[in-house]
Amino acid sequence: MFTATKAERLHSYxxxxxxxxxxxxxxxxxxxxxxxxxxxxxFVNSIRERFFLQKVxxxxxxxxxxxxxxxxxxxxxxxxxxxxxxxxxxxxxxxxNGPRHVAIYLMRRVRRDSLRQIAEQFQMRKYSSVxxxxxxxxxxxxxxxxxxxxxxxxxxxLSEIQKQTSPLDLRGKTTQLCGISIQS
Numbered sequence: 328m329f330t331a332t333k334a335e336r337l338h339s340y341x342x343x344x345x346x347x348x349x350x351x352x353x354x355x356x357x358x359x360x361x362x363x364x365x366x367x368x369x370f371v372n373s374i375r376e377r378f379f380l381q382k383v384x385x386x387x388x389x390x391x392x393x394x395x396x397x398x399x400x401x402x403x404x405x406x407x408x409x410x411x412x413x414x415x416x417x418x419x420x421x422x423x424n425g426p427r428h429v430a431i432y433l434m435r436r437v438r439r440d441s442l443r444q445i446a447e448q449f450q451m452r453k454y455s456s457v458x459x460x461x462x463x464x465x466x467x468x469x470x471x472x473x474x475x476x477x478x479x480x481x482x483x484x485l486s487e488i489q490k491q492t493s494p495l496d497l498r499g500k501t502t503q504l505c506g507i508s509i510q511s
Contacts, residue, residue, distance in 0.1 A: 394437060394438040394439070395437060395438065395485045397434060397438065397440075397448050399485065400430060400433050400434055400437065400438070400485060401415055401430055403433075403481050403484050403485055404426050404429055404430040404433065404481065405426070407426075407429075407477060407480070407481055407484075408425070408426040408429075410426055414426065414427075415427050415430050415449065416449060416450050418449075418450075418451065425474075427449065427460075428460050428463065428464050428467075429464070429474075429477070429478060429481070430449070431445055431449060431457060431460045431461065431464070432460070432461055432464040432465075432468075432478070433478070433481060433482070433485070434448060435457075435461050436482075437482060437485060441454075442454035442455075442457045442458055445457045
């Protein structure tokens, strides 16, 4: 499309239009809700990493799509506490499960998930229990310096994970997007 003469530009444009839409693009735009970012997985992850923390807005639900995935938060908490993921799902009455509470708190703080979504993630029957855990964590974070440092470190690690989750290195390669070849 970027050619020297008007005739060549017109010819290139007509070729582009004649190619039609790819099945992938058509499938995306046929959905009721469109993604906030469209592109290869590496590109989407780089946008998440770069803009999530500055752009979270309760009134723009799609801003949450830039957040780390729930599984990434769970894995980070499990690594920090040296436990397996199954232990995050264990709930015992009157027993404090620190790693579980930290993961629940991070789901709300970092992802801004609803109480109901968090309850589903941790197999809890009532979302009011999630609210109780979050409030309890806020109090503990104000009192316990070690816990506060651990949570801050986890938040920092999660932002680093976002930076590292771009599995596609497209430098020097040609990519097809909407039928257009893009040299990166």
